[in-house]
Amino acid sequence: MRERAPVVIIGTGLSGYSLAREFRKLDKETPLLMITADDGHSYSKPMLSTGFTKGKLADELVQSDAGAMAEQLGIQVRTYTTVTALDTDRHEIAIGDERLRYSKLVLAWGADVIRLNLEGEGLEHVYSINDLMDYRAFRQALEGRRRVAIMGAGLIGCEFANDLVNGGYEVDMIAPCTTALPGLLPDAAGDAIVQGLRDIGVRFHFETAVSRVDREGDGVRLVLDNGETVDADLVISAVGLRPRTELAKAAGLTVQKGIVVNRALETSAPDVYALGDCAEVDGYVLLYVLPLMASSRALAKTLAGTRTEVSYGTMPVVIKTPCCPTAVCPPPLSAQGQWEIEGEGLDIRALFRDSSSQVIGFALTGKYALEKQQLSKEVPPLHS
Ligand SMILES: Cc1cc2nc3c(=O)[nH]c(=O)nc-3n(C[C@H](O)[C@H](O)[C@H](O)COP(=O)(O)OP(=O)(O)OC[C@H]3O[C@@H](n4cnc5c(N)ncnc54)[C@H](O)[C@@H]3O)c2cc1C
Secondary structure (H helix, E strand, O other): OOOOOEEEOOOOOOOHHHHHHHHHHHHHHOOEEOOOOOOOEEEEEHHHHHOOOOOOOOOHHEEEEEHHHHHOOEEEEOOOOOEEEOOOOOOOOOOOOOEOOOOOOOOOOEEEEOOOOOOOHHHEEOOOOOHHHHHHHHHHHHHHOOOOEEOOHHHHHHHHHHHHHHHHOOEEEOOOOOOOOOOOOOHHHHHHHHHHHHOOOOOOOOOOOOEEEEOOOOOEEEOOOOOOOOOOOEEEOOOOEEEHHHHHHOOOOOOOOOOOEEEOOOOOOOOEEEEEEHEOOOOOOOOOOOHHHHHHHHHHHOOOOOOOOOOOOOOEEEEOOOOOOOOEEEEOOOOOOEEEEEOOOOEEEEEEOOOOOOEEEEEEHHHHHHHHHHHHHOOOOOOO
């Protein structure tokens, strides 16, 4: 008799391991194989931007290695193994020349960092940090250095800026926008974060972008579009993430911003599912932990035999900028309404009200961040 093909999960990030854990609570028998391009360490990615504040080195953020995860969950984990193609008609994946059958396949392979097309001979000093291995390399390069330039003023850029200042580094931030987190926060709340970061010493260069990174001594000189220059030892590029969709697209799966799935996390191919940073769930690409946790609970039930749709609930995001504590719950994409802003300086309460005056989103900074829990109860869930 042919051996039963395993359930295969590609990716051992928070999505992959959360799903494996949830699945094992319901099904201890079905063979489960996880495949990852990296070392398979289990860690909490949000902790990467709190290393200095919490006094942790990269290796101290590891919760378990791949071997310990395999043993704990009764699964197999293949590390340093990159899946190169999918053949959904044959229920197979390719790892180079090797072919491997699956009974069900879960794509939990995350998002890629967006890389700017920069010129200059100092580009080896530019780091993108989207996993523990990136973070380890960055921390090693940072040893004995003092000045960091950050490209991008989004969530990740602002969190690293605050953390690096807490670690004693000098930080310059360069971004084409006019305030912090423009896609996520109303301007007044973004301005509060900028003020908080300025108060601890971060220098901002808004409404311009880096065009060249040239070598200058042991470090670099960034040439900005507005003619200014910024000298630094290292550069972090934090200009955004893009769900990994190429292999799925090549295999004929429906792809838009992410790999398109319905609320049962089903892709357009039978027995193939997606969750986490690579997935576009019911129209939403949400690169955060709470949505992937909810998805992993629902998908575990589906894989164990009970088809289950994800319910998102209200999912506030905490921005880890202790200089200006911030929590945001963005309104739904199609929401009609407007922001109502109160407060000043570091303390902003922004409520997004719809036409019937119901609060359907919020952004809270400074002292108002404490209202997150109460307001989360008032805001209707994304879907229930
Ligand atoms: C610095 C930072 C701070 C953050 N802070 C917060 C926060 O405070 N709150 C919050 O909600 N969210 C936060 N996020 C976002 C959150 O961490 C992510 O949404 C989440 O970790 C994504 O998990 P994932 O498993 O979907 O993807 P990933 O963690 O990216 O995992 C992808 C996995 O797929 C593997 N892989 C990729 N391609 C292949 C392939 N072809 N073959 C085999 N394996 C492959 C990778 O090796 C990896 O194991 C933060 C993100 C960063 C970078």
